[in-house]
Amino acid sequence: MNPTDPNAPLNWRPVRHLTIIAERLLKDRILNHLDKLGVSGYTVIESEGRGDRSFVVDEWQGDNIEIQVIARREVIDAVARKLRERYFAHHSIILYAQDVDVLRPEKYGAQ
Amino acid sequence: MNPTDPNAPLNWRPVRHLTIIAERLLKDRILNHLDKLGVSGYTVIESEGRGDRSFVVDEWQGDNIEIQVIARREVIDAVARKLRERYFAHHSIILYAQDVDVLRPEKYGAQ
Amino acid sequence: MNPTDPNAPLNWRPVRHLTIIAERLLKDRILNHLDKLGVSGYTVIESEGRGDRSFVVDEWQGDNIEIQVIARREVIDAVARKLRERYFAHHSIILYAQDVDVLRPEKYGAQ
Amino acid sequence: MNPDPQTGKLAASRRLPQAGDLAPHASALAPAPSPQPRFCFPPFRYRHATRPFAKPMFSADLLAANLLSPMVLAFALGMVAMSLRSDLEIPASMHSAMSIFLLLAIGLKGGKAIALSDPSTLVIPILVTIAAGIVVTLLAYAALRRLVGLSTVDAAAVAAHYGSVSAVTFIAARDVAERVLGPTEGLLVALVVALEIPAIVVGLWLGQRKGGGRLWVSLREVLTGRTMMLLGGGLLIGVLAGPERAARVEPLFVGLFDGVLMLFLLDLGMAAARRLRDVRRVGVRLVAFAMLMPVVAGTLGVFVAHGIGFSAASSAVFGAMLASASYIAAPAAVRLGLPEANPSLYLTAALGMTFPFNLAIGIPIYLAAARWLAS
Amino acid sequence: MNPDPQTGKLAASRRLPQAGDLAPHASALAPAPSPQPRFCFPPFRYRHATRPFAKPMFSADLLAANLLSPMVLAFALGMVAMSLRSDLEIPASMHSAMSIFLLLAIGLKGGKAIALSDPSTLVIPILVTIAAGIVVTLLAYAALRRLVGLSTVDAAAVAAHYGSVSAVTFIAARDVAERVLGPTEGLLVALVVALEIPAIVVGLWLGQRKGGGRLWVSLREVLTGRTMMLLGGGLLIGVLAGPERAARVEPLFVGLFDGVLMLFLLDLGMAAARRLRDVRRVGVRLVAFAMLMPVVAGTLGVFVAHGIGFSAASSAVFGAMLASASYIAAPAAVRLGLPEANPSLYLTAALGMTFPFNLAIGIPIYLAAARWLAS
Amino acid sequence: MNPDPQTGKLAASRRLPQAGDLAPHASALAPAPSPQPRFCFPPFRYRHATRPFAKPMFSADLLAANLLSPMVLAFALGMVAMSLRSDLEIPASMHSAMSIFLLLAIGLKGGKAIALSDPSTLVIPILVTIAAGIVVTLLAYAALRRLVGLSTVDAAAVAAHYGSVSAVTFIAARDVAERVLGPTEGLLVALVVALEIPAIVVGLWLGQRKGGGRLWVSLREVLTGRTMMLLGGGLLIGVLAGPERAARVEPLFVGLFDGVLMLFLLDLGMAAARRLRDVRRVGVRLVAFAMLMPVVAGTLGVFVAHGIGFSAASSAVFGAMLASASYIAAPAAVRLGLPEANPSLYLTAALGMTFPFNLAIGIPIYLAAARWLAS
Ligand SMILES: Nc1ncnc2c1ncn2[C@@H]1O[C@H](COP(=O)(O)O)[C@@H](O)[C@H]1O
Ligand SMILES: Nc1ncnc2c1ncn2[C@@H]1O[C@H](COP(=O)(O)O)[C@@H](O)[C@H]1O
């Protein structure tokens, strides 16, 4: 079935979606972790925020970044473990996960 | 019952929420599709990202856009069909959908 | 159990997540409400959008803001009540809520 | 480049720091030490106002000259781009940056002018300006209630915009006036600051009378708002630093002013075109108001300014100030203070119609009135 | 800076770098011993083209001189920063702001030049430019199909880039040419605008032949696109406003041009380094194309320009224009009009390889060719 | 503003357009038509250092003069706006753009100075600067451990900031010093670059001693970081391009420097006010440290600079450099390298207290010390 056929049924399939909000300084490091843990992609948004800690150390480049990652549950969990280990103790960072429906699960390493 | 009465009960009602992340060049086209398919509104956020493809062709205006649409399930599905038909084959674009709770479902064409 | 131990189990716990999209002018007021209603933090993103109303009155500073808040359900509901009371009648604003999983529920006043 | 017959005789050694110093090309060119009058701030002298002017231009020429300035053309380009649905977009942060720049630059310039003038000469013009702002607001309110038929709240909201002032219209008018009628008084910038607020206060009061005591909250927001901070703060910095120290930042704030204004107007043209799309919704009577009100207020302003002894050039600019409708400070304040009012009305009228009207047609009218009065 | 044998009698060695060199428009007006040929727009005179030039530089010197300009060095810094994985980042909105500025500034300058020239002298150069753009596109297409072995769509996509023009390469070439070979004709900017579009149209047509009638949609998008609005709109503003009124915005658009260009090239260096990462994917034959095509098109351009009577300096610049590959207007148009084409191919070739090649090596070659032809 | 007796002999009528025209203050100030000394970089000559100076100012005047500069006033405006809870906001990308501009501009200026000086004269000052940076870091560390009572990691983190340098403080100090004590050596900018890094390395080493081998990772991040890329890259571009070619970008990087700095300080004032809110949390002993440490390090710096033969003006600036605490490069490096340290401590101290302290009171003190020593 041609996926670009407008009448093909829509197969929404659940995958895991993780949002990471962290101080901007950590951007390169976190994206490196994501690459190493094998995610198929990510999206980064500039944001600003307040939390427990919220040290805006490098305010010259903007406050926080919000990173969104869609992947298989195990990959998301591996990312969460890594970030918890490295940054929860001393850095300004939060994570939250949810299930979302996508059309091409294979794109995100799920099926 | 006056909806602005602070004591009125909160009637959270489920509606469908679609997130579209696409290369920025497609912005005007996608918003046009949304208008034609009758969504009641949308929100656009600048973002940056990496994926399978991730050609940042027009980096002079920023990388990607993230478009959020709340609407009835059928409208969301119509949007997904249209975008799949037009852009999945050759463009840098992802979609994901989820259920969210809103207070004024009629605002989004749901009830 | 040391939470930064990479092998510690991941205890994803559900909490409530509210998204507020409003005209930019309301930013300071809404953040003030959040502070008073006792949320533990929030994240603000610049956005642009169209809706029923969508008066971009102060376009000199950008169109809309998207505010994300994670908190206990009761706190989220109190925020929703306050914003409904104050702004639904005359302002450009939408709210939607969903459940998300977090690792440190106590951080958001939940447990 | 407007060679000024009066100031060109100053010996170089007497020269005060002058804006021309910032547009160095000009003075560098001149074979003799004749400075260029365009940015020069002569000590305040509004009592010996009317003065002969070398080559009077006719209004037709004036209209053309006005419409062919790079700023007005950039505004038109913005409108065209928007109506062609071009993907041209000015990033929001670039817009913010430009408006911060322009407000601060206007403030600094006014501060410098005040620093150079005798403070006692400021009192009457400031009081007259405040009074004029209030009168125009009430006049607009009455017209909007009776003739346009708006509700109390909507009329109050729109009136607040027309009583207040548009800094960009002020700049455009001063620019043309100086080229055609000669130098203007530096204190005009201080009057812009004075004109900004009273109308907003009166408008909020008119609209909130029945409501409750929100007025003071709104007032605080206006007074600590971005516009006042930058315009008023710039003014204060200009006064405190004085012309000599301020000269160090003038390559940015004076030298680039016109260029940045041109870019800003490109953006404003796009915004105005967006507003114009709503024009059908606002009704023909508001459209008429948006064209006639500026002429009434502008003529009034020219007469008042002439009455207190302003030169023809300054009177024309004062007229344009009264004629202009605010689209930066007032909309934000009114939106927060009178949320029940319909923003389409005031935004479409002020930015979509009155601003381009003044830019293209209004300013030449006020200039003509001022010249006629002075002759 | 550009010691000009004709105007300045100053010994080059005595001249300190001076700001006046940068705000030149004004002094261009001066009747007397005014230096700075660089921004002066002499009435168009391409018929008495070749002119003796005082101190010819050798190509080695020229290469060094070219590579040591602050712009090229900034480009190199950007590449180094990216390859060191520095956290240096130019905000997206700053990039947008700079490209808006540069396109508008180039347009304004061209408009001013046109306003000063006899319109009839423009016709032939414009027609020749359009023809040359189409020829280069077809040539590139043939080479990409036959020699590089790309598919129809990919070949059409890449060809559209090479037939079109890079405004930054144009600026860089003009700059060096004016220092080494003397003033260039102002109308060249108009030719940049004329060269921008035809290749894109031809490329889209080549790629869409089998598809369907999308061509007109794509064409509309190109013509109302950002690049055309700013470049064409700036041109129109420059023509309509005329040199005198335009002078008011020149402290921004002329005075700061080189500085902004330097910042822009810093960013472009980072973008080019990102592109270069894909170089392995595009194949050695496309790499060869990206180096040879500019030399072929550039030499062709020099000859054609010489043929229609351009001066040596202008011919060199015209060569660089034909040699350059678009990386702002064309990629956007091609991506939308030929989505099946692989963007890695055209982006890596145009921005990652041909642009730095021209900046470092190509421009000196076209200069040498033009000088040789003129002697 | 440094009227330079050497260049002032050109007759005004012969004057070509010159950089001083863009820096109008200079010519405005000068009693005679002597053009613009400000941007001229005399060959390095720190051996014939102390020179008579026309009208010595008293410290009270100096303080006032310092506090009334547009930059300091803009800083105050930022603090006021923040404390009034104004909605004034400088977009993040505008802030990034300004800091890119300032760092690159400072680098370019330093590079030009180095290009004009004999390289052998640079060696001793650079070595002395590095040594001084390390000594100040260790001194600060000892004080923070013993007198303030911070933990090892926190003391190391704060010490890294005080051993490093604030580029804006440097600029402010140089500016006042040149107005009051005469020209400063161009190589000072190179010393800013040299002073930036060692303290950060020492601080990270002090804090990581017990941890593990993260030092090299951190070091790499500092060396390839934004600050070093722009400051060091600008320096290199300045040296390689040389003064003549660099002159082309100076209307942007030199002409607008003061104006951009003023806008930057507006933003910095807002940031400092935000920091000050945490002042209660950091304890009175750290507050005392933030006021006394600069005086100690600054005086030390003045003596050392005098010792190696710097002029009074340059010695005062060198003192201010040692006295200043970094709030751009150091915080980022320390946050990544010593995440256990409490950022409130170093941010509040460096930006919230020491920076305004130096701006208002510190700089006059170092000037006075330098003048006293030189007399
Ligand atoms: N309750 C919350 N809701 C939404 N965002 C939050 C919340 N808490 C923290 N954040 C975001 O996460 C960042 C880091 O949080 P923290 O580690 O608590 O400083 C903050 O700057 C916010 O952007
Ligand atoms: N796994 C993913 N998680 C989050 N965002 C993604 C993911 N894959 C792709 N994206 C986003 O979608 C855009 C287009 O993806 P692609 O079509 O795979 O290039 C990317 O630039 C990212 O912003």
Ligand SMILES: Nc1ncnc2c1ncn2[C@@H]1O[C@H](COP(=O)(O)O)[C@@H](O)[C@H]1O
């Ligand atoms: N159906 C929708 N989907 C997504 N965002 C919306 C929707 N409706 C409104 N919005 C956002 O909420 C803002 C305010 O909406 P409104 O009050 O309808 O003008 C709009 O500017 C959009 O950013």
Ligand code: NA
């Ligand atoms: Na008015």
Ligand code: NA
């Ligand atoms: Na070409």
Ligand code: NA
């Ligand atoms: Na220091």
